[in-house]
Amino acid sequence: MSHRPTIVIVGSGPIGSAYARLLLEGLPTARVVMFEAGPQLTGIPGESVRNIADPDAKARAREMSQGPQAGRFRSSLGLPEGVSVEGMFTAREGTHLIDFGGEGSGHAPTFPAAAASTNVGGMGAHWTCAIPRPGFSEKIPFIDDAEWDGLIATAESLLHAQSAAFADSAVGGAIRSLLEEEFGGELPDGYGPGTLPVAGDPQPDGTMRWAGADAVLGPLIDPSSPLSARFTLRDLTLVRRVEHEGDTITGVTVEDLCTGEISLLPADAVVVAADAFRSPQLLWASGIRPQALGHYLTEHPVVISTVALDAERMSRFASEAELDVELARRAHNAADPVAAVNRIPFSEPDHPFSLQVMYSETTPFRMDPGAAYAENRWGYVNMGYGMRKFPRYEDAVTFDDEDPDYRGLPNMTITYALTDAETAEIEAGTQHLRRAGHALGAFVAEPRLLPNGSSLHYQGTMRMGRADDGTSVADPWSRVWGYRNLYVGGNGLIPTATAMNPTLMSVAIAARGAQRLIDELSDE
Ligand code: FAD
Structure with missing residues (x-):
């Protein structure tokens, strides 16, 4: 490697954290900068709020994760004035609805329980921690079993599997x-x-x-580890755009949500792991629009x-x-x-x-x-x-450039x-x-x-595929078709119909992508 590459990771959930850990372990001079739109909730970044014993502190941490539905904490999270919330449904604690009602809300009448978490650790600060392995036709048909077993072993180790x-x-x-x-x-x-x-x-x-993202980050958040010196986590910082020229990503434009300051960070590679709705939204906002982007949405009834x-x-x-x-x-x-x-x-x-x-x-x-x-x-x-949902093009999150959401990004409509x-x-x-x-x-x-939407396991919106034939967003190594240094991560990559909790599978997919990116950057 001829220089000290900077890799930007968008999103601090388990998948972004897996990329950060594996990249820093595999690239001895690289620097990773991770941006997270939400706040850090606990002294240990990304810790599961379920470990907080005090009920009041736990309730506060959950409310702070609820983005536009964060009640009394909204202004401290850099949310614009005047966002009113009229949601019909209550989201699970620690999450907020995509279709929360009021100005800037997404539109999801056929998928009303669609939700997200906006905090360091993402949904991984609130999850139930069930990590079964995919089996039978749930697995990805174009990754052979021997390699897959190794990827699962890596994922289980990162997640402290029991x-x-x-x-x-x-x-x-x-x-x-x-x-x-x-x-x-x-x-x-x-x-x-x-x-x-x-x-x-x-x-x-x-x-x-x-275990939350803290377990996955491991030495990166341990000040006594040399890896921590090459890792930066910036919370309350929204990535607004992935910048690119031709087939090359050049960096990201970010907004500090506390000060409103906008800045550009050049990068040698970018990994977008900002969940199955907001990752495609960011790609769309950046003018990166593969035909399958946002489509083939599945979850688990x-x-x-x-x-x-x-x-x-x-x-x-x-x-x-x-x-x-x-x-x-x-x-x-x-x-x-x-x-x-x-x-x-x-x-x-x-x-x-x-x-x-x-x-x-x-x-x-x-x-x-x-x-x-x-x-x-x-x-x-x-x-x-x-249960399974079989992938179909028409089940989709789509984006409207003329209808800004509460963050000013192209608003989402979910059809399902x-x-x-x-x-x-x-x-x-x-x-x-x-x-x-x-x-x-x-x-x-x-x-x-x-x-619909209650499973919180949203898949397929950035599905990986064997060929760039319009039915997938990423190649078998999670690289967005047509871009040499843009990777995507998360449940959105899963192309199959599954019934199991998806996070282990998505960390395994991330391990494959991280290895490819390590190889690419090592060759430069
Ligand atoms: P996330 O954890 O969602 O993290 C994405 C992060 O990106 C968020 O923090 C978000 O704020 C940030 N972000 C988004 N846009 C931007 C931007 N533009 N700039 C900067 N940051 C951005 N899964 C299982 O496998 N097993 C379970 O038992 C399980 N139980 C669950 C229970 C609950 C209550 C919840 C809420 C989820 C559960 N899940 C479970 C789902 C699991 O948490 C997710 O699969 C996992 O967290 C996905 O990881 P991720 O890193 O892809 O995304």
Whole structure:
């Protein structure tokens, strides 16, 4: 390498962070500058807010992530005066709706729950940390298995993967046994009920320290590491445009949201990892407009329910004393809603869905004290099936240069519809959920399909493809077609129909892109 390359990364979520870490480890003289439109929430950049024990501090961190819906914090986040919010739906804590209502709001009548997080760590400061591997047709057909396994190993290491979180929980074990009785005979070997792999580090007291972008950044945010000297993270700084000449990216134009100052930073390469809606928006705003940009939007239709665990059935596999141990462990971090986590993964041909089963000693909603199962010593499970959405060109986020959003970027319109293919799988998945519920106990919240956009797993809007034939935005190494030094990252790259939580897959894709960029810059 002939010089000290500067690489700009747009977005500080898990994917931007994976690029930063791998590039700095692989390029001994490179400098990485990461821009993040939202604020840093915690002393440790990108930490999961679920690790914050104090409920008030946790609520504050979540509200500060909510961009135009950040309530009392809006002015401190550099938002223009007069943005009013009239959203019909409430977004998940830590996120804000794309279609929040009011001036500068996006338009998503057919995808109303579409949401984003605007903070250091992105959605990765709020996520549930489930990191199953993609399987069967979920995988990318043009990356061979041996290479893919290596990429997944890198991604699991970056995310501090735990394949057997809470595996010692007797309550979790009893849930798995009951599900095994119900479904075991009809699932392929290795794809039956099991523990859900999660991202985090088990603590000596049995709780978890959940992983966010902080875990991925690792040494980059450790002042004692030499890597940290080559890493700069600038929060509350919006990238407005990716600058380019011909097929070459030359830098980025950024706005300091606290001062309003606009500046240009030259760069040798740019990685845009600003989520599946705002990355294509930034490319569009920069005049980079491949035909597939924003199209082929998919997510996971989600059917959820809550079930009161049946004492008699659970007692066949776990004792009262073991339940006491579980409840004592839960008391260590009562503010963390996640305890034993189980799943049935996607498999083909007969189980093209992904079941997630989260044990909790309380329900996520207030129950009428007189209602059946309002008091349930064995607790509850919150269960959901994630289903597939098959990619179609017409499911898309599109952009309007004449209609500025609340940041002055071309506003988004999301157009989306479920077809017969999805409706059939939703019906089948719902029947599976009913069977799972009856196997475990009694429904206290019946299965229901959530509004479009609720999964928070938005995919396909910058899909990768084998050829530049108009159906993809990026090449198999995440490089935008037609540009030699522009990379994109995030769930938007995923070209297949999937049912699993996508972050592990997107970090694996990022690991491949980062290696390509390391090779390119090393050759210059
Ligand atoms: P993000 O984490 O969304 O980060 C993108 C960042 O880019 C944001 O911080 C944004 O502010 C910034 N940005 C955008 N535009 C600009 C700009 N122009 N300039 C500067 N910065 C910009 N996934 C799973 O796999 N498993 C789960 O269990 C799971 N649970 C979830 C639960 C919740 C409540 C939420 C909210 C999400 C969950 N997800 C889960 C999704 C997961 O968090 C995302 O897949 C992951 O965070 C995507 O990473 P990313 O880096 O691509 O994008």
